[in-house]
Amino acid sequence: MVIAMFNDAELRKRAWEVAASVVDPEIPVLTIADLGVLRDVTINEGRAEVTITPTYSGCPAMNMITLEIELALEREGFRDSKVRTVLSPAWTTDWMSEDGCRKLREYGIAPPQAASSRRALFGVEQVACPQCGSTDTEVLSEFGSTACKALWRCKTCREPFDYFKCH
């Protein structure tokens, strides 16, 4: 792609599409657009500047995502792109797209519930099993294989499953 042929609006649209297609290295069915991590893309003298919001403070995937965005833009002809991380407003699972929730479920991870339920002390969440749909489930551990997931088990089909925690 020859960058010089496009105006800033077209470049921005293209850069957004490229950045939006980058996937989460831990959950490769989700793009960073599905996750709500991608906040903004601007064009400055032909260079793309992408703004993302971290999910969890210590999420190691954020470094990987930053690198993947830069590489994806480089492949599409954007030189010297920058990725900026902004903390505010703080990321919430409410930003996850409906399409993202569906893809998560199909991947075997129960999608997050509305974030308002997260403050319930001594867990009263009802999470449907992504395998069989039963809501007769129980939490095994609120801390799972990554910072964003909890470990649950379905009492109907007996399958353990990951639940994307609301945040």
Added chain:
Amino acid sequence: MATPSIHVSETPLVLYTLRRADDALILGHRLSEWCGHAPMLEEDMALANMGLDLLGQARELYSYAAQLEGKGNDEDKFAYLRDVRQYRNLLLLEQLNGDFARTMVRQFFHAVFADLYWRAMMKSGDATLAAIAAKSEKESAYHVRHSSEWIVRLGDGTDESHGRAQTAIDDLWAFTGEMFEVDDGERALIEAGIAVDPETLRPQWLKTISEIVSEATLSLPKSGWMQQGGRSGRHSEHLGHLLSELQSMQRTFPGGTW
């Protein structure tokens, strides 16, 4: 020869930010020491997860302190190239893990405070601290729930777990007063609307702690004497040992990277 320590220009806001960053790093490091040693796999993952949350908070706070200071220091230099006396974390957080009950009581005392603190700090007049608070409070809600459940389970469990949890409460209680300590520099930040007066958090902290401890059939000590020193760099012997492990690579191979 070992790398010398950095100099830090401690303006009140730099110091305030570093104190909270040190809290997160030191407690996060303590939790990481459980990795591979926890009583069961789920708990191993939980402790590592919470340690990771705290490490993330520490990184954001150190980076902000570096930006405020503007002297070329960064998150790594703050973590790896300061001596014991330059660390300003709460004494509670550097205490040894001990048995699982002791780790959970330490976690419980601090998580309940941190949760109230970060929620209040979301209204800080300092935009960056408010943003870090908005992220951290979501994580601390999980930390509170996790440790509260364990306090109840341990206290209302067997004689053995009850006894260990009660001993941990009695031993660590004297370190809780420091969470509510304020010096002149912080007082000015509180008056400027940047910092939260921890005294305003104390009633709710005590209420939550008392309720959970009571549900766990445990009791809080009556002693009013509280140990202080961490905020001004006077630490227990445990922090030096922790730092010698945390910093050994950078002190031995200055500037080494992966």
